Amino acid sequence: xxxxxxxxxxxxxxxxxxxxxxxxxxxxxxxxxxxxIASSPHDLQxxxxxxxxxxxxxxxxxxGSLFLFEKGGLRVVARAGPPNPYLADRNGxxxxxxxxxxxxxxxxxxxxxxxxxxxADPRYLKQEPLIVTLVEAMGxxxxxxLPMLRxxxxxxxxxxxxxxxxxxxxxxxxxxxxxxxxxxxxxESTRRExxxxxxxxxxxxxxxxxxxxxxxxxxxxxxxxxxxxxxxSSRAALNWLSVENPDLDKARQSIAHAVEGASRAADIxxxxxxxxxxxxPRKDLVDINEAIREVIVLTRxxxxxxxxxxxxxxxxxxxLVQGDRVQLQQVMLNLIINAIQAMSEVAGRARNLHVTTSRxxxxxxxxxxxxxxxxxxTSNPERVFESxxxxxxNGMGIGLSICRSIVEAHDGRLWAVSNQPCGAVFQFxxxxxxxxxxxxxxxxxxxxxxxxxxxxx
Amino acid sequence: MTLHFVAIxxxxxxxxxxxxxxxxxxxxxxxxxxxxxxxxxSAELSGFGCIIAxxxxxxxxxxRLIQELRELEITTPVILITALPDTHLDEKAVSIGAQGLxxxxxxxxxxxxxxxxxxLK
Numbered sequence: 187x188x189x190x191x192x193x194x195x196x197x198x199x200x201x202x203x204x205x206x207x208x209x210x211x212x213x214x215x216x217x218x219x220x221x222x223i224a225s226s227p228h229d230l231q232x233x234x235x236x237x238x239x240x241x242x243x244x245x246x247x248x249x250g251s252l253f254l255f256e257k258g259g260l261r262v263v264a265r266a267g268p269p270n271p272y273l274a275d276r277n278g279x280x281x282x283x284x285x286x287x288x289x290x291x292x293x294x295x296x297x298x299x300x301x302x303x304x305x306a307d308p309r310y311l312k313q314e315p316l317i318v319t320l321v322e323a324m325g326x327x328x329x330x331x332l333p334m335l336r337x338x339x340x341x342x343x344x345x346x347x348x349x350x351x352x353x354x355x356x357x358x359x360x361x362x363x364x365x366x367x368x369x370x371x372x373x374e375s376t377r378r379e380x381x382x383x384x385x386x387x388x389x390x391x392x393x394x395x396x397x398x399x400x401x402x403x404x405x406x407x408x409x410x411x412x413x414x415x416x417x418x419s420s421r422a423a424l425n426w427l428s429v430e431n432p433d434l435d436k437a438r439q440s441i442a443h444a445v446e447g448a449s450r451a452a453d454i455x456x457x458x459x460x461x462x463x464x465x466x467p468r469k470d471l472v473d474i475n476e477a478i479r480e481v482i483v484l485t486r487x488x489x490x491x492x493x494x495x496x497x498x499x500x501x502x503x504x505x506l507v508q509g510d511r512v513q514l515q516q517v518m519l520n521l522i523i524n525a526i527q528a529m530s531e532v533a534g535r536a537r538n539l540h541v542t543t544s545r546x547x548x549x550x551x552x553x554x555x556x557x558x559x560x561x562x563x564t565s566n567p568e569r570v571f572e573s574x575x576x577x578x579x580n581g582m583g584i585g586l587s588i589c590r591s592i593v594e595a596h597d598g599r600l601w602a603v604s605n606q607p608c609g610a611v612f613q614f615x616x617x618x619x620x621x622x623x624x625x626x627x628x629x630x631x632x633x634x635x636x637x638x639x640x641x642x643x
Numbered sequence: 644m645t646l647h648f649v650a651i652x653x654x655x656x657x658x659x660x661x662x663x664x665x666x667x668x669x670x671x672x673x674x675x676x677x678x679x680x681x682x683x684x685s686a687e688l689s690g691f692g693c694i695i696a697x698x699x700x701x702x703x704x705x706x707r708l709i710q711e712l713r714e715l716e717i718t719t720p721v722i723l724i725t726a727l728p729d730t731h732l733d734e735k736a737v738s739i740g741a742q743g744l745x746x747x748x749x750x751x752x753x754x755x756x757x758x759x760x761x762x763l764k
Contacts, residue, residue, distance in 0.1 A: 414747035425668035
């Protein structure tokens with residue numbers, strides 16, 4: 187398309203310096219969006235913000251919004267320009283589309299709408315509330331809405347406005363439309379990637395629920411222990427107080443003990459709730475020893491039930507890990523339950539489970555789960571990590587492959603070797619968190635726009 | 644008085660000390676033991692009027708403890724407590740001669756009642 191325009195310029199000898207400059211600007215803007223997509227294929231927010239910043243600066247507009255068309259309405263995903271008192275600081279605000287408004291018009295006709303002066307528009311004069319807000323609270327006068335279409339289907343819209351009455355030129359509108367078309371394609375290709383990630387998250391969530399479900403009776407046991415202590419200590423306190431000379435000190439101690447027990451029970455419930463929540467991956471600083479200790483508590487009942495002696499050997503002074511605590515605990519949960527279940531199949535020898543952490547010279551932190559079960563057998567140890575491979579009659583076989591993708595997402599590796607004299611060792615490395623700061627990104631050459639809180643995409 | 648001396652055997656330290664507290668609040672003498680092995684090594688083993696022991700402990704469990712005591716010809720009544728709902732435990736507890744099997748979190752009155760009856764034997 188650009189070659190055609192260049193050809194036109196040459197043919198008609200139109201003052202070309204301006205033309206070329208505009209084309210170059212558009213190219214630069216599109217390149218910037220492509221770069222934004224390349225550097226964050228799953229998080230659309232920076233992409234949206236870049237797109238909008240480019241659109242607004244291109245057309246020398248005061249501000250604008252980028253909408254995605256969802257469930258029959260327009261959801262705000264990025265804004266540029268002065269803060270809007272009407273649309274409070276809410277993520278993913280669903281823009282109202284009362285019929286007759288420019289936005290409703292857009293949804294119905296899927297064609298651009300260019301209003302030279304919103305204040306002269308009959309809808310404003312009729313005091314349509316949305317329009318009144320746009321004009322009076324935001325100062326919108328010239329208003330342009332451009333649909334984003336994919337194969338004739340409306341997927342979103344660009345809206346830009348000016349505080350003064352100055353219609354956008356045909357050139358600006360055309361450039362914006364061409365830009366919107368390219369941006370739409372780019373948006374669609376990341377959507378597929380996002381769908382895959384969404385599915386991965388669902389699967390990981392299902393695995394977490396299934397593993398926690400397997401432990402439910404053991405977890406009930408773990409909660410009942412501190413609760414029993416609460417009940418017993420409370421009764422003791424009542425007894426200390428119900429005699430002729432109540433022993434206040436003893437009663438106080440008993441009550442304090444009961445409170446501790448209640449707090450422990452609440453902690454365990456909190457852990458479970460964290461594990462079964464479906465939340466996007468976090469980037470926290472995690473103390474791996476602490477995280478593993480919590481998992482050991484949850485699996486203690488299961489170990490006991492199966493006659494497994496669990497022991498831990500944690501290295502002191504390990505560096506923190508940057509990542510998602512719940513996901514790392516999910517890995518431990520899977521590995522420990524696998525070990526316990528493997529050992530429950532062997533009789534006649536001690537069932538020992540060891541969980542260790544240590545400093546790995548090259549790779550940061552190493553965690554190992556050792557069991558005295560039947561071991562990996564003569565088959566290739568890598569086989570167990572394949573999806574849908576399971577030795578259990580009811581096993582789904584996704585646990586280990588999920589563990590591996592979690593570990594790899596934390597810049598580590600997960601592998602298995604045989605334990606001596608029997609059993610298996612499942613171990614993984616995690617990259618330690620470096621305290622050195624990352625290099626600062628270069629400032630974009632666009633005019634700086636006010637940014638809004640990230641919407642939940 | 645040796646008749647009113649209760650031993651509590653549980654590897655859950657918090658529950659063990661709660662039970663000791665409860666026994667004392669009713670007027671009995673009580674001592675905690677973190678394991679069955681520790682109880683068996685105690686110098687006052689034959690002086691207990693009643694033993695409350697958790698079924699599931701790392702190391703020797705409550706059922707084994709009863710067997711060991713029998714072999715040592717110690718007839719102190721043992722009340723078993725457990726957090727696991729395993730129904731087979733009832734049969735095992737009865738067959739092995741436990742004075743009762745209570746599930747956590749238990750009815751305190753039921754526990755105290757059992758303890759009193761054991762101490763009066």
